[in-house]
Amino acid sequence: MIYLELFRTFFLIGLFSFGGGYASMELIRSRVVTQQNWMTNAEFTDIISIAEMTPGP
Numbered sequence: 655m656i657y658l659e660l661f662r663t664f665f666l667i668g669l670f671s672f673g674g675g676y677a678s679m680e681l682i683r684s685r686v687v688t689q690q691n692w693m694t695n696a697e698f699t700d701i702i703s704i705a706e707m708t709p710g711p
Contacts, residue, residue, distance in 0.1 A: 663690065
C-alpha cells in the first residue's frame with residue numbers, strides 16, 4: 655500500500671533529519687529518488703527549485 659510506504663519513508667526522514675531543510679535534502683533525495691524510484695533526479699531538482707522560489711509565510 656503506497657500510503658503506508660509514504661508514511662514510513664517520511665516518518666524516518668523526520669526522525670533522522672536534524673538542521674532543517676537543507677540538511678535533510680540529501681536524505682530525502684536518497685530515499686525518494688534512489689531507493690524508492692518515485693521520481694527522477696531531474697524532477698527532484700525541479701521541485702526543490704520551485705519550492706525555493708515561492709515566498710514563505
